[in-house]
Amino acid sequence: MKVLLSTTFVLGASAAVLPDLLNALSGYGFLLGYLANGNVITPNGIAPPLQNLKVRTRLPESKRVKLRYGPYKMPSSNATSEAFDPFSASIAGMSGEKGMVSLTATNMSTPCEECGLTMLQAGLEYADGTQATTGTGAWLHHVLLLAQGPGRQDTVCANDANWTTFGQRIFSSGNERTAASFTDMTYKTPSSAFQINKGDSLAMQLELMNLNPQPQEVYFTLDFEFLPGPRRRDVETATALWLDVTGCGNSNVKLPKGQPASTFSSSGWTAPFSGRMLAAAGHLHDGGTEVKMFKNSQLVCDSKATYGMTNGGAAKPMEPGAAHGESTEAESAHRGHEKIRRDEMDPNMPHIATMSGCASFGIFKRGDTFHIEASYDVGKWMPMEAASGEASTVMGIAVMNVVED
Ligand SMILES: *[C@@H]1O[C@H](CO)[C@@H](O)[C@H](O)[C@H]1NC(C)=O
Ligand SMILES: *[C@@H]1O[C@H](CO)[C@@H](O)[C@H](O)[C@H]1NC(C)=O
Numbered sequence: 001m002k003v004l005l006s007t008t009f010v011l012g013a014s015a016a017v018l019p020d021l022l023n024a025l026s027g028y029g030f031l032l033g034y035l036a037n038g039n040v041i042t043p044n045g046i047a048p049p050l051q052n053l054k055v056r057t058r059l060p061e062s063k064r065v066k067l068r069y070g071p072y073k074m075p076s077s078n079a080t081s082e083a084f085d086p087f088s089a090s091i092a093g094m095s096g097e098k099g100m101v102s103l104t105a106t107n108m109s110t111p112c113e114e115c116g117l118t119m120l121q122a123g124l125e126y127a128d129g130t131q132a133t134t135g136t137g138a139w140l141h142h143v144l145l146l147a148q149g150p151g152r153q154d155t156v157c158a159n160d161a162n163w164t165t166f167g168q169r170i171f172s173s174g175n176e177r178t179a180a181s182f183t184d185m186t187y188k189t190p191s192s193a194f195q196i197n198k199g200d201s202l203a204m205q206l207e208l209m210n211l212n213p214q215p216q217e218v219y220f221t222l223d224f225e226f227l228p229g230p231r232r233r234d235v236e237t238a239t240a241l242w243l244d245v246t247g248c249g250n251s252n253v254k255l256p257k258g259q260p261a262s263t264f265s266s267s268g269w270t271a272p273f274s275g276r277m278l279a280a281a282g283h284l285h286d287g288g289t290e291v292k293m294f295k296n297s298q299l300v301c302d303s304k305a306t307y308g309m310t311n312g313g314a315a316k317p318m319e320p321g322a323a324h325g326e327s328t329e330a331e332s333a334h335r336g337h338e339k340i341r342r343d344e345m346d347p348n349m350p351h352i353a354t355m356s357g358c359a360s361f362g363i364f365k366r367g368d369t370f371h372i373e374a375s376y377d378v379g380k381w382m383p384m385e386a387a388s389g390e391a392s393t394v395m396g397i398a399v400m401n402v403v404e405d
């Protein structure tokens with residue numbers, strides 16, 4: 001839960017933060033909140049596919065619903081993954097990483113027929129509803145979420161044939177499980193939302209990786225916080241800018257061989273409208289250190305990775321102290337394993353646990369140009385390796401939620 005909410009939370013100069021809100025949304029608060037939030041655990045059974053949870057944004061009139069999708073079978077960590085479906089393969093760029101399942105799902109349910117999404121967060125859980133994390137050997141490696149429906153098109157790649165047919169990219173997550181906000185979290189009332197309309201559905205490209213030799217079955221979950229009903233006049237329209245080092249490509253880039261540090265830059269995207277920057281965070285793969293976002297070549301947000309033994313949003317149940325990617329612990333764990341290749345799936349290898357984010361960080365005008373720079377340091381953090389022994393392709397993405405003026 002770290003987009004808005006990490007210890008390295010970055011705020012725009014104009015933001016006045018409600019301390020209790022931040023506390024409620026901070027990593028550890030999230031863990032406690034999650035367990036106390038109305039999540040149903042069904043020992044030895046199957047937890048309900050739809051759960052009404054307590055709202056965490058404390059915005060009046062909001063609802064919070066958790067939907068689960070799946071189940072998905074993860075092969076043994078020493079078994080090469082099953083065949084990929086073609087779309088997934090074109091997006092994933094993965095090549096038989098061990099323990100990996102890579103899939104696409106379409107026609108996924110939304111939490112409402114019509115509503116304004118104010119927040120989204122990805123998760124992974126077992127049949128009974130308990131959380132699945134890298135601490136339990138279940139790695140939420142990557143998810144790319146799209147809204148599909150009449151008239152939907154990607155905001156940044158509106159004119160790109162590769163994306164117009166797929167829909168609108170609205171959210172990305174990985175082990176960091178960053179919560180994405182479509183409203184200004186410094187207000188007590190929801191000022192903006194991403195509208196879900198009748199006929200909309202969701203689609204995703206999902207990658208999960210098993211760190212255990214025993215196959216595991218997990219469910220992917222999405223927590224939606226939303227304002228029920230059709231678009232309201234007092235709530236502005238938010239959208240997601242998917243800024244990607246591959247531009248409108250498939251998000252995968254190759255790390256240069258024999259070079260520890262590398263930076264990938266995106267091409268510029270020129271805003272066709274004016275607006276305000278609500279929230280943003282980066283998505284990287286292991287080896288990544290930060291995603292910098294620029295407006296007219298000026299840094300507006302620096303989303304930094306921290307590494308840890310479990311994901312930021314959910315501590316390993318038995319060892320809450322190990323959560324939150326504290327770098328001292330993570331770095332010492334890392335140093336002890338320098339010679340170990342990621343494809344050996346050492347369960348003690350740290351992964352990206354959190355990505356810091358920015359909130360309420362300023363305005364932009366029509367004609368302003370955005371670009372991002374994603375940095376990797378594989379001398380410091382071990383990247384994942386493909387079955388071939390080469391470093392897997394990696395990603396450099398920032399999803400910036402904005403509201404149009
Ligand atoms: C995976 O490891 C287990 C336990 O070490 C072993 O029994 C099994 O044969 C291995 N499977 C493969 C596909 O290597
Ligand atoms: C999508 O899912 C709904 C139920 O959620 C179902 O009624 C509909 O037939 C599905 N559409 C397609 C194209 O699979």
Ligand SMILES: *[C@@H]1O[C@H](CO)[C@@H](O)[C@H](O)[C@H]1NC(C)=O
Nearest residue numbers: 160161162246247248249250
């Ligand atoms: C569309 O995707 C293909 C295949 O990934 C890629 O070669 C092409 O550059 C993409 N088009 C644009 C405009 O990015």
Ligand SMILES: [Cu+2]
Nearest residue numbers: 141142284395
């Ligand atoms: Cu990814």
